[in-house]
Amino acid sequence: MPLAERLRDKNPPSGAQARIRELADRYDGLGERRVKARLTVLGELRDAASAVSGPDPLKALREVVEQETQAVSDRFIDLADLTSRSDGPYEMMTREGLLWRDPEFEHRTAALQKSGRAYFEELSRMNLQSMERENASRREKGRFSLFQKTAEPSWMADTRAKLTTALGNSVLHHYTTVDRAAAMVDDRAMRSRTSLELEGRGDRHLTEPRDGTALANDAFVFFFIEAPGSPLWDIRFAGGGEPARISLRIKESGLLQRGWVMLGDFARRDYPALLTESMQEYHAPTGGVAHRYPDRVHQNVLVGADIVPGLAERAVLEIARLEQAGQHLAARLKKMSGDALMTFLLTDLLHPQAMLPNSVPVSRKHVETAPGPRPGRVRVPVPRPDS
Numbered sequence: 001m002p003l004a005e006r007l008r009d010k011n012p013p014s015g016a017q018a019r020i021r022e023l024a025d026r027y028d029g030l031g032e033r034r035v036k037a038r039l040t041v042l043g044e045l046r047d048a049a050s051a052v053s054g055p056d057p058l059k060a061l062r063e064v065v066e067q068e069t070q071a072v073s074d075r076f077i078d079l080a081d082l083t084s085r086s087d088g089p090y091e092m093m094t095r096e097g098l099l100w101r102d103p104e105f106e107h108r109t110a111a112l113q114k115s116g117r118a119y120f121e122e123l124s125r126m127n128l129q130s131m132e133r134e135n136a137s138r139r140e141k142g143r144f145s146l147f148q149k150t151a152e153p154s155w156m157a158d159t160r161a162k163l164t165t166a167l168g169n170s171v172l173h174h175y176t177t178v179d180r181a182a183a184m185v186d187d188r189a190m191r192s193r194t195s196l197e198l199e200g201r202g203d204r205h206l207t208e209p210r211d212g213t214a215l216a217n218d219a220f221v222f223f224f225i226e227a228p229g230s231p232l233w234d235i236r237f238a239g240g241g242e243p244a245r246i247s248l249r250i251k252e253s254g255l256l257q258r259g260w261v262m263l264g265d266f267a268r269r270d271y272p273a274l275l276t277e278s279m280q281e282y283h284a285p286t287g288g289v290a291h292r293y294p295d296r297v298h299q300n301v302l303v304g305a306d307i308v309p310g311l312a313e314r315a316v317l318e319i320a321r322l323e324q325a326g327q328h329l330a331a332r333l334k335k336m337s338g339d340a341l342m343t344f345l346l347t348d349l350l351h352p353q354a355m356l357p358n359s360v361p362v363s364r365k366h367v368e369t370a371p372g373p374r375p376g377r378v379r380v381p382v383p384r385p386d387s
Helices: 003-010 016-030 035-050 059-082 088-096 116-136 154-168 178-187 193-198 209-215 304-324 329-335 338-349
Strands: 171-177 189-191 220-226 243-249 260-262 278-283 289-295 301-303 353-357 359-361 367-369
Touching: 003 016, 003 059, 016 035, 035 059, 035 193, 059 088, 059 193, 088 116, 088 353, 116 301, 116 304, 154 304, 154 329, 154 338, 171 178, 178 189, 178 243, 178 367, 220 338, 260 304, 278 304, 289 304, 301 304, 304 329, 304 338
Parallel strands: none
Antiparallel strands: 171 220, 171 243, 189 359, 220 353, 243 367, 260 301, 260 353, 278 289
16 A cells, blocks of 8 residues: 555644655655665655654654554665675565466476576576477488488588577677766666665666566666677667667676576566467468467576577577578578677577676776767668578
């Protein structure tokens, strides 16, 4: 119940009533994750109640405020503990994220009997194995094998190898504004929304509201995986300011040790639609659907050491599906260089979000700004596979 509603019948018939109502409304407008800011407003409420002279008409009101202060203080301590540990943000997700606990989710935490980082590592393992099994199903019998052992087409190994090399040389980009990037340099770190909330600076973050409810992943910092030298582009996270980005080499970022990726931008999806099983359709060159495959978006998680092999395996899977549908695009993708194929996979096909827990060290060398005129709000197009 909103604090303003709980205090409505406890306000004194005095000049303090308007002030208390104003503070209660401000408190309710902050949202439950603005813990430091909420504690500040609660302190102002206590001061407003104490300023009333004469008999004590505000005892009941102060009791409500004290109870709320204790609850928010406990929450503050809990979040501080979670963000003091590298694996704490994973624990926060499985404890608070609706998506991971929903009874309709086949692979929810209760079903896998795991929580925290172990739960996401299990999802990651399942996803990688699922892709490997589908790709293995397309193996062909060896022509000269005495026992007719199966062997995968040679292009699969070649694609994995060149994409693995390209991904190993990729960079993580966090898109922001020049002003926000300068603040990160001053702080010597890029901090998650939860970390900023604990410091009372949550207004500096642009995390989507659904991140805190459906996923509970706002104790992570967010990046896109891109090729070195990718054009700087203007996206919703810039918030209208002059665009800039934080750039980190993937091997030095810590992503492959303590981070994870989600193979889709969830800003275009709504909870509980995240739980439903969608189908990927692959069309034949002559038109019509040639093949349909289930693609459960809520399983699209890769963690740590699974990230690079998982992305490479996903590229092999997509090419194989396109080939089975008779699409000429499959042949063109097989011939692409590792860097070009990585750009197509990460930019046009999947656009995965990479996440690191709590914070990432940032210095001036990690900041890139747009040279010359500011780019438009439409992303600079990348070369198509058939160009």
